Amino acid sequence: MSSPLLRLQRNLDASIRAKQQLMQESATLAVFDAAVAATIAAYRNGRRIYIAGNGGSAADAQHLAAEFVSKLARDRAPLPAEALTTDSSILTAIGNDYGYEQVFSRQLAGKAVAGDIFLGITTSGRSPNILRALEQCRAMGVPSILFTGRDGGPARPLADHAIVVPGEATSTIQELHIVLAHTLCESVEAALFGE
Numbered sequence: 001m002s003s004p005l006l007r008l009q010r011n012l013d014a015s016i017r018a019k020q021q022l023m024q025e026s027a028t029l030a031v032f033d034a035a036v037a038a039t040i041a042a043y044r045n046g047r048r049i050y051i052a053g054n055g056g057s058a059a060d061a062q063h064l065a066a067e068f069v070s071k072l073a074r075d076r077a078p079l080p081a082e083a084l085t086t087d088s089s090i091l092t093a094i095g096n097d098y099g100y101e102q103v104f105s106r107q108l109a110g111k112a113v114a115g116d117i118f119l120g121i122t123t124s125g126r127s128p129n130i131l132r133a134l135e136q137c138r139a140m141g142v143p144s145i146l147f148t149g150r151d152g153g154p155a156r157p158l159a160d161h162a163i164v165v166p167g168e169a170t171s172t173i174q175e176l177h178i179v180l181a182h183t184l185c186e187s188v189e190a191a192l193f194g195e
């Protein structure tokens with residue numbers, strides 16, 4: 001077998017093993033269940049979700065926001081959601097004037113209200129802009145969900161619902177995060193608009 005196919009086999013195997021492991025981690029699944037309930041509660045109260053991450057996790061933040069606003073599995077009313085990663089003017093202004101670690105926290109300070117919900121995505125649990133965003137949520141009464149990996153790093157204790165997934169490689173952790181993201185959106189759709 002050629003080496004790209006060997007790599008594919010290895011990566012598929014790592015993804016499958018990590019997903020099977022997550023299915024066995026009942027404590028982690030319970031945290032996810034609570035995170036879904038908190039998101040449904042925010043929407044029922046007329047609030048919205050803000051989502052942030054870096055690199056591939058920025059793409060995941062945008063992917064999930066698009067599905068809340070457009071749709072995932074069924075035709076229904078749009079749900080308000082915003083990825084904090086999309087406006088290059090805001091990102092460069094805050095990054096340039098206040099520092100990259102404030103690019104998400106300052107947007108939350110300016111846009112979010114108590115009772116909104118925030119989802120931070122970081123495979124390492126160590127990205128300073130996600131840490132600052134989680135601190136900002138605590139200060140503002142915005143409940144927070146964290147999708148992370150490894151030991152969850154310093155982000156873990158800062159989040160209300162910290163979901164730490166298995167996986168050794170960053171890419172494997174991200175593959176589990178996208179399953180969580182789709183399941184979160186699908187569950188919200190079902191709760192608000194029926195199965």
Ligand SMILES: O=C(CO)[C@@H](O)[C@H](O)[C@H](O)[C@H](O)COP(=O)(O)O
Nearest residue numbers: 054055056057122123124127170171
């Ligand atoms: O997508 C990938 C790797 O798969 C990268 O772009 C990755 O997201 C970046 O290195 C991020 O900066 C990593 O940040 P984090 O997950 O540790 O918060």
Ligand SMILES: [Zn+2]
Nearest residue numbers: 055056171174
């Ligand atoms: Zn990637």
